[in-house]
Amino acid sequence: MAKSRATSPTTVATVAGGETHQTADASTGVLTTNFGHPVSDNQNSLRAGGRGPTLLEDFVLREKIHHFDHERIPERIVHARGSGAHGVFELTKSLKKYTRAKILTEVGVKTETFVRFSTVAGGAGSIDTPRDVRGFAVKFYTKDGNWDLVGNNIPVFFIQDAIKFPDLVHAVKMEADRGYPQAASAHDTFWDFVSLMPESMHMIMWAMSDRAIPRALRFMEGFGVHAFRLLDENDTATFVKFHWRPRLGLQSTLWDEAVKIAGADPDFHRRDLFEAIAGGNFPEWDFGVQLVSDEDAAKLPFDILDPTKLIPEELVPVEIVGKLTLNRNPDNFFAETEQVAFLPSNLPPGIDVSEDPLLQGRLFSYLDTQLSRLGTPNWHQIPVNTARGCPMRNFQRDGQMQHSVFQGRANYEPNSLAENGESGGPRETPDGVRSRRQALVGATQRVRSPSFADHYSQARLFFRSQSKTEQNHIAAALVFELSKVAVTHVRARVLANLQNVDPSLARRVAEGLGQALPTASRPAAKVVDLPPSPALRLIGKYPATIEGRCVGILVSDGADDKVVAKVRSAAEDAGATVKIVTETIGGVVLKSGKALASDGELRGTPSFIFDAVALVLAPDAAKAFAANPSAVEWVATAFNHLKAIGIVEAAAPLLDKANVERDAWVVDIAAKPRDFVEKAASRQWSREKPPC
Numbered sequence: 001m002a003k004s005r006a007t008s009p010t011t012v013a014t015v016a017g018g019e020t021h022q023t024a025d026a027s028t029g030v031l032t033t034n035f036g037h038p039v040s041d042n043q044n045s046l047r048a049g050g051r052g053p054t055l056l057e058d059f060v061l062r063e064k065i066h067h068f069d070h071e072r073i074p075e076r077i078v079h080a081r082g083s084g085a086h087g088v089f090e091l092t093k094s095l096k097k098y099t100r101a102k103i104l105t106e107v108g109v110k111t112e113t114f115v116r117f118s119t120v121a122g123g124a125g126s127i128d129t130p131r132d133v134r135g136f137a138v139k140f141y142t143k144d145g146n147w148d149l150v151g152n153n154i155p156v157f158f159i160q161d162a163i164k165f166p167d168l169v170h171a172v173k174m175e176a177d178r179g180y181p182q183a184a185s186a187h188d189t190f191w192d193f194v195s196l197m198p199e200s201m202h203m204i205m206w207a208m209s210d211r212a213i214p215r216a217l218r219f220m221e222g223f224g225v226h227a228f229r230l231l232d233e234n235d236t237a238t239f240v241k242f243h244w245r246p247r248l249g250l251q252s253t254l255w256d257e258a259v260k261i262a263g264a265d266p267d268f269h270r271r272d273l274f275e276a277i278a279g280g281n282f283p284e285w286d287f288g289v290q291l292v293s294d295e296d297a298a299k300l301p302f303d304i305l306d307p308t309k310l311i312p313e314e315l316v317p318v319e320i321v322g323k324l325t326l327n328r329n330p331d332n333f334f335a336e337t338e339q340v341a342f343l344p345s346n347l348p349p350g351i352d353v354s355e356d357p358l359l360q361g362r363l364f365s366y367l368d369t370q371l372s373r374l375g376t377p378n379w380h381q382i383p384v385n386t387a388r389g390c391p392m393r394n395f396q397r398d399g400q401m402q403h404s405v406f407q408g409r410a411n412y413e414p415n416s417l418a419e420n421g422e423s424g425g426p427r428e429t430p431d432g433v434r435s436r437r438q439a440l441v442g443a444t445q446r447v448r449s450p451s452f453a454d455h456y457s458q459a460r461l462f463f464r465s466q467s468k469t470e471q472n473h474i475a476a477a478l479v480f481e482l483s484k485v486a487v488t489h490v491r492a493r494v495l496a497n498l499q500n501v502d503p504s505l506a507r508r509v510a511e512g513l514g515q516a517l518p519t520a521s522r523p524a525a526k527v528v529d530l531p532p533s534p535a536l537r538l539i540g541k542y543p544a545t546i547e548g549r550c551v552g553i554l555v556s557d558g559a560d561d562k563v564v565a566k567v568r569s570a571a572e573d574a575g576a577t578v579k580i581v582t583e584t585i586g587g588v589v590l591k592s593g594k595a596l597a598s599d600g601e602l603r604g605t606p607s608f609i610f611d612a613v614a615l616v617l618a619p620d621a622a623k624a625f626a627a628n629p630s631a632v633e634w635v636a637t638a639f640n641h642l643k644a645i646g647i648v649e650a651a652a653p654l655l656d657k658a659n660v661e662r663d664a665w666v667v668d669i670a671a672k673p674r675d676f677v678e679k680a681a682s683r684q685w686s687r688e689k690p691p692c
C-alpha cells in the first residue's frame with residue numbers, strides 16, 4: 001500500500017516541501033487552549049462573584065466559543081449528505097495497450113483511496129433513504145497524482161449541457177418560497193423542469209426505478225457516466241466508460257420500506273457502511289471499463305459524448321480490471337468526509353477528458369466550489385485531499401491557511417539559483433500530463449449537436465429491459481411522484497413525454513393519476529426500438545446472496561435455545577449478521593434458563609430494517625404477541641415487504657393475526673434453517689400486488 005504522509009491524529013504530518021506540522025492531538029494529557037495554554041477550569045467561565053456577570057477578559061471562554069461559532073463550513077450545494085470510507089484499489093489486469101496511467105498498468109499494486117457516497121438533493125442533515133441518485137466519488141492517491149472519479153450509481157444524467165445544471169438543481173431542491181420539500185423530487189418544480197427537458201427522460205426512468213432507493217451503499221453499482229479517454233505512450237486516445245460492480249450484488253429497498261426506514265433510522269446507510277467496516281466486513285467492488293475506439297464510437301447509434309446515453313453491455317462488454325476494498329472508517333467525519341474535495345479534472349497522465357459538454361462544465365465547477373466551501377486555495381493541503389502516492393512540488397505560494405513553510409528564494413521558474421548553490425526548485429517533465437492530439441474544428445456557436453437529439457430511444461430501452469416487477473415499481477413511482485404535483489398541466493406534459501417512452505407505461509400512469517392521457521409530445525428525433533439489455537436490470541443481475549445482509553430474530557422468554565442457535569449459525573455461516581429483537585431491551589431468558597442479550601427492543605427495531613426475519617417464540621409468548629399491535633405489525637410488515645420469515649410452530653397465533661399466508665418464503669426454521677437462508681437471499685416477488 002502506498003505510504004500515507006498524513007497519518008494518525010497524534011503524529012507529525014509532513015507536507016509539501018518536507019516541512020512538518022503538528023496535527024491535532026486529542027490524546028490524554030493536560031487540556032489546553034488552541035495556543036497551548038493549560039486550562040485550569042473547563043466547567044465555569046470567569047465571573048465577578050459567584051452570581052455576577054461574565055468577564056470579557058476570560059480569553060479561555062472566548063476562544064472556545066469563537067471556535068465553536070465557526071465550526072460549520074458551507075455544505076455542498078449538491079451531494080451535501082454523504083458517508084465516506086478509506087480503502088485500497090488493486091489493479092488485476094493491465095490496460096497498458098491503451099494508457100500510460102500507472103494506476104491502470106501496474107497489476108497488483110495497491111493504491112490508497114477515499115470514497116464518498118452521497119444523496120444529491122437533500123441537505124447535510126437529511127435522511128439516507130430518499131428516492132434520489134447516489135453519488136459514488138472515488139479519490140485514488142496514485143503515484144502520478146490524485147485521480148478523482150466522481151460518478152453516480154446511475155450511468156446517465158438528466159441533462160446534456162452544463163449550462164442547465166443550476167436550473168436542474170434549483171428545480172429539485174426545496175422550492176424557493178416555502179423551503180420544502182427536503183430531499184425529495186416529488187414536487188411541482190422538479191417535474192415542471194424535467195417535463196420541459198425531454199433529454200431527462202432516460203435518467204427519469206432510472207430515477208423512478210429501484211436503483212434510486214438502494215438498500216445499502218455497499219449494494220450499489222457505480223458509473224463514471226461520461227466518456228473519458230485513455231491515452232497510450234504516443235497519446236493515442238481510446239474512449240472509456242468506468243464501472244463499479246458490488247461484489248455483494250445489487251439490492252434495493254421497496255418504496256414502502258424506504259419511507260418507513262426514513263423515520264426509524266435516518267442514518268440507515270451511513271450506519272450500515274460504518275458498522276460493516278468496523279465489523280471487518282469490508283465492502284468490495286470490481287472495477288470495469290468499456291473501451292471504444294474513435295472508429296467504433298462513430299458507428300454507435302448515439303453520440304458517445306452525450307451523457308444521457310449509456311453503451312449497452314451487450315454492445316461493448318464491461319471488462320473487469322481491478323478491485324476496490326473499503327477497509328477503514330474515517331477517524332473524524334468532518335476532517336475527512338466533510339472536507340474531502342473531488343475534482344473531475346484530477347486526472348493522472350494517461351487519462352484524459354472528452355468533449356462531453358456536461359463533463360466540460362464540471363471541469364470548472366468543482367475547483368470553483370472548493371474555494372467557497374473550504375475557504376482557501378490551499379485546500380489541497382487538508383490531509384484527505386493531499387496527494388500521497390507522489391511528491392507535490394511547485395512554485396505556488398502563500399494564500400490563506402498556508403501550512404507549508406517553504407525554504408529558499410526560488411518561488412518562480414525559470415530560475416538559475418542552482419548555479420549559485422541554492423535550491424532552484426522543481427522542473428517540468430515530458431512524462432507529465434499531456435492532452436490528446438485532436439484537431440478542433442467548427443465555428444463558435446451555441447448549439448446542441450443534432451447527434452444529441454434522440455431523447456427517448458434509450459429511455460424505452462431501459463424500461464423495456466426491466467423485469468415485470470421492476471416495471472411495476474417504475475409505474476408506481478411515477479404515480480406517487482406525479483400525485484404530489486399540484487399543477488395539472490405539468491402532470492399532463494410528463495404523460496405526453498412518457499407516451500414516447502412506452503405507451504403502456506403512460507397509460508398505466510395516467511390511470512394511476514386518474515387523469516386523461518394526452519397525445520404524445522413531438523420527439524426531436526425518431527424513437528427507435530433497441531434490442532433489450534438484460535444487464536440493465538437490478539433483479540437477477542447478480543447471484544442472490546444473504547452475504548452482508550442482516551437477519552432479525554424476534555425471540556421471546558422461554559424460546560428454544562437450540563432453534564435460536566440454528567438460525568443464527570445458518571445465517572452467519574452464509575455471511576449475514578444477526579440481530580436479536582426482544583420485547584424489552586433487557587433481553588430474554590431462554591427455555592434452558594440462559595439469558596439472551598437483546599440488540600433492540602421490539603418497538604424501536606422494526607422488521608423493515610432487516611433483510612429477513614425469524615420468529616423464535618414460546619407458545620404463551622406467541623399468544624401474548626398476537627394481542628400486541630407492535631408485534632403484529634412487525635410480522636405483517638415483514639410479510640408485506642416480501643421477506644422470508646422463519647417460523648416455529650408455536651408462532652401460529654401471531655402469524656394468523658398478522659395475516660401471514662404460509663407461502664414458500666415462510667419457512668419452518670427448526671426443520672429447514674438452510675432453506676430459510678436460501679429464501680432470505682431474495683424476496684418473494686410473487687407476493688407483491690402491483691400497486692397500479
Ligand code: HDE
Nearest residue numbers: 076079116135136137151152162165225361362365366369
Ligand atoms: Fe456534480 N457537483 N456537478 N455531478 N457531483 C458537485 O462539487 C456539478 C454531475 C457528483 O462526495 C459539487 O465538491 C456540475 C454529474 C458527485 O464530494 C459541484 C455538474 C455527476 C458529487 C458539482 C454536475 C456528478 C458532486 C458540489 C454539471 C455524475 C459529490 C460540491 C455540469 C457523473 C462529490 C462539490 C463529493 C458534487 C457540480 C453534474 C457527481 C457544485 C456543474 C454528471 C458524486 O461542484
